[in-house]
Amino acid sequence: xxxxxxxxQTERLSLAALLRAIGIWLVEQTVAExxxxxxxxxxxxxxxxATYFSLRLEPSPLVGLVGLLLGVSLWLxxxxxxxRSRLLVTALAVTSLALSAGFTAIQLRSAQVAAPVLLRTLxxxxxxxxxARVQHQANATRLVLADLQIEGLPANRTPDRVRxxxxxxxxxxxxxxxxxxxxxxxxxxxxxxxxxxxxxxxxAWFDRIGAVGFSFGAPKRIDAANPVPLLRTMNTDxxxxxxxxxxxxxxxxxGSSGAIAVALITGQRxxxxxxxxxxxxxxxxxxxxxxxxxHIGLVAGFVFLVVRGGLALVPAIALNCxxxxxxxxxALLAAIFYMFLAGxxxxxxxxxxxxxxxxIAVLVDRxxxxxxxxxxxxxxxxxxRPEALSGASFQMSFAAVVGLVAxxxxxxxxxxxxxxxxSVIGRSFLYLGGVALTTVIATVATAPFVIFxxxxxxxxxxxxxLVAVPLTAIWVMPLGVLAxxxxxxxxxxxxxxxxxxxxxxxxxTAETTSAWPGAxxxxxxxxxxxxxxxxxGGLWLCLMQRNWxxxxxxxxxxxxxxxxxxPIPAILVxxxxxxxxxxSPDGSYMFSTRSRERFTRDAWLRQAGETKQLAFPExxxxxxxMRCDALGCITVTGAHQAAIIxxxxxxxxxxxxxxLLIAPKLFIPxxxxxxxxxxxxxxxxxxxxxxxxxxxxxxxxxxxNEQRGRRPWVPHRSR
Numbered sequence: 001x002x003x004x005x006x007x008x009q010t011e012r013l014s015l016a017a018l019l020r021a022i023g024i025w026l027v028e029q030t031v032a033e034x035x036x037x038x039x040x041x042x043x044x045x046x047x048x049x050a051t052y053f054s055l056r057l058e059p060s061p062l063v064g065l066v067g068l069l070l071g072v073s074l075w076l077x078x079x080x081x082x083x084r085s086r087l088l089v090t091a092l093a094v095t096s097l098a099l100s101a102g103f104t105a106i107q108l109r110s111a112q113v114a115a116p117v118l119l120r121t122l123x124x125x126x127x128x129x130x131x132a133r134v135q136h137q138a139n140a141t142r143l144v145l146a147d148l149q150i151e152g153l154p155a156n157r158t159p160d161r162v163r164x165x166x167x168x169x170x171x172x173x174x175x176x177x178x179x180x181x182x183x184x185x186x187x188x189x190x191x192x193x194x195x196x197x198x199x200x201x202x203x204a205w206f207d208r209i210g211a212v213g214f215s216f217g218a219p220k221r222i223d224a225a226n227p228v229p230l231l232r233t234m235n236t237d238x239x240x241x242x243x244x245x246x247x248x249x250x251x252x253x254x255g256s257s258g259a260i261a262v263a264l265i266t267g268q269r270x271x272x273x274x275x276x277x278x279x280x281x282x283x284x285x286x287x288x289x290x291x292x293x294x295h296i297g298l299v300a301g302f303v304f305l306v307v308r309g310g311l312a313l314v315p316a317i318a319l320n321c322x323x324x325x326x327x328x329x330x331a332l333l334a335a336i337f338y339m340f341l342a343g344x345x346x347x348x349x350x351x352x353x354x355x356x357x358x359x360i361a362v363l364v365d366r367x368x369x370x371x372x373x374x375x376x377x378x379x380x381x382x383x384x385r386p387e388a389l390s391g392a393s394f395q396m397s398f399a400a401v402v403g404l405v406a407x408x409x410x411x412x413x414x415x416x417x418x419x420x421x422x423s424v425i426g427r428s429f430l431y432l433g434g435v436a437l438t439t440v441i442a443t444v445a446t447a448p449f450v451i452f453x454x455x456x457x458x459x460x461x462x463x464x465x466l467v468a469v470p471l472t473a474i475w476v477m478p479l480g481v482l483a484x485x486x487x488x489x490x491x492x493x494x495x496x497x498x499x500x501x502x503x504x505x506x507x508x509t510a511e512t513t514s515a516w517p518g519a520x521x522x523x524x525x526x527x528x529x530x531x532x533x534x535x536x537g538g539l540w541l542c543l544m545q546r547n548w549x550x551x552x553x554x555x556x557x558x559x560x561x562x563x564x565x566x567p568i569p570a571i572l573v574x575x576x577x578x579x580x581x582x583x584s585p586d587g588s589y590m591f592s593t594r595s596r597e598r599f600t601r602d603a604w605l606r607q608a609g610e611t612k613q614l615a616f617p618e619x620x621x622x623x624x625x626m627r628c629d630a631l632g633c634i635t636v637t638g639a640h641q642a643a644i645i646x647x648x649x650x651x652x653x654x655x656x657x658x659x660l661l662i663a664p665k666l667f668i669p670x671x672x673x674x675x676x677x678x679x680x681x682x683x684x685x686x687x688x689x690x691x692x693x694x695x696x697x698x699x700x701x702x703x704x705n706e707q708r709g710r711r712p713w714v715p716h717r718s719r
Contacts, residue, residue, distance in 0.1 A: 159210020
């Protein structure tokens with residue numbers, strides 16, 4: 001008996017000793033990394049925001065306050081402990097404060113932007129409002145109207161803003177700041193096309209857009225406009241400047257080259273032909289068309305070099321003035337002006353904040369580029385617009401910057417030493433090598449976010465970027481800056497022509513590489529937990545310094561494996577009941593119609609990582625696992641029989657035989673209780689789009705609204 005009891009005790013002691021040793025090691029590693037702790041502040045802030053978005057019920061306003069009080073309590077408790085313990089308790093206090101601050105910031109922001117949302121469709125309404133934004137597209141224009149009066153709606157139910165689509169010619173005479181009246185059909189902001197898909201309703205909530213729609217004609221300008229505040233006047237002036245610059249660019253450089261030049265100078269991408277946009281995306285060059293860090297850095301760097309070099313040619317100034325600081329100040333002003341001209345999007349704001357910190361560091365004689373610069377930029381952006389955390393632009397831009405700065409912190413010394421020892425030809429090859437390395441790092445860093453949001457990766461992005469990035473940096477953007485300055489004296493045309501030559505080469509590169517076999521690899525939507533694993537793993541790898549940083553590779557490995565664990569719906573039902581899709585045994589989707597709901601069909605295919613689409617079989621025909629007649633279709637999903645019915649006459653039979661019944665245009669009576677899962681018109685009205693999933697022999701359905709929960713931006717109908 002003594003032997004039998006001693007063994008378990010020894011085993012327990014060994015396990016306790018192992019856990020104690022692991023705990024001591026973790027404490028030692030954490031304390032040793034204390035210089036890097038500040039880099040995790042924006043991570044904690046972001047986790048607080050992400051926690052708020054992940055909840056399925058709107059939390060009490062006291063939640064964030066409790067977390068802040070806990071952090072303060074831990075901070076005070078840390079002062080009464082010895083050094084090592086004090087460091088750890090302080091770290092816990094700061095973590096609690098950061099999480100709670102992020103949670104509180106997004107909760108306050110959600111309350112701040114709260115505004116009425118249209119609950120039902122208005123087939124015809126006279127809308128009067130002030131043009132807050134004009135968004136030009138290839139074949140249409142979108143107007144965002146504010147200060148609204150909508151016929152038939154009381155003031156307390158009138159949205160703060162609406163977005164109305166109309167023909168380009170109809171909106172040709174409309175400018176930002178105009179007071180207009182337009183006849184339009186208005187609808188509530190549409191929900192996700194499927195559970196876990198992009199949530200436009202949430203985005204519209206934070207943009208204060210309470211309705212969308214289209215016009216029945218051209219808007220009518222109202223002559224008597226009300227006085228406008230200073231900020232709106234500035235926005236109007238900037239919009240007018242943006243319009244003037246765009247018109248002069250297109251006059252000197254017509255066609256697709258001019259449209260891309262407009263995108264690079266003013267940030268307006270709506271007039272770029274769709275086929276060129278597709279080629280650019282599939283070649284991995286989409287980042288060149290979004291005004292972000294590359295463009296802001298190139299503009300600021302070009303101004304810095306020109307100003308510093310020009311002033312150095314004047315001996316009196318060169319000998320008596322701090323040229324570097326003067327150039328840094330003017331470069332900062334140029335970057336800020338470019339940001340406002342380009343519309344001040346989130347990636348542009350982030351880029352200007354980072355560039356500003358770098359240039360301010362030059363002004364105060366401090367180290368310019370570091371991960372602390374990135375951390376402060378993230379904190380500032382998230383304080384201004386905490387909802388930006390959930391957007392692709394924020395995630396991808398910061399992922400790329402963090403990866404690049406971390407890599408060049410480790411490798412920068414080797415590059416500088418090697419660069420100084422090489423000839424001109426050697427430096428050119430080293431520069432191309434740097435472009436290639438930058439592209440590889442940025443591609444790897446952003447890959448999880450690209451797969452999550454866009455479900456594809458560009459196979460030949462490295463080759464395309466080796467041509468396009470140097471050309472953009474050395475030729476296209478400098479000529480764009482010079483052309484913008486030359487507009488002051490009307491001499492921009494030759495410079496824009498030269499800029500167009502470079503753009504033509506970039507477009508040719510995109511079209512060539514995107515046409516190669518296998519240019520695009522498609523993936524099903526990455527699960528949220530896979531994206532979280534990739535994010536934490538990547539941050540751990542980049543922000544830590546000691547050898548345990550390589551533990552971050554485990555998170556990346558988990559994220560890579562999650563691609564194969566992504567759940568793909570067996571059946572999808574569109575929120576208005578106009579489209580149903582059934583997944584075939586070969587993985588392709590069969591659609592109830594291929595002549596309508598193109599946007600939804602494309603989104604469903606992207607989420608599944610598929611491109612092939614088929615139609616439901618004709619009546620009295622069979623295709624794959626589906627058979628149809630004039631009343632509906634029957635399909636076998638796993639071990640279950642599903643009925644999709646379009647006519648009431650099919651109810652009697654299918655109610656008694658189907659395990660899964662879908663009637664997207666009908667209200668099913670309570671007497672139909674045989675199916676395990678039933679989705680009818682009422683379910684779609686209440687829950688939005690539905691998805692049916694298979695898990696071994698089990699089958700379950702979920703709606704978009706059920707997946708999102710009871711949040712301010714999620715409409716629910718009482719049945």
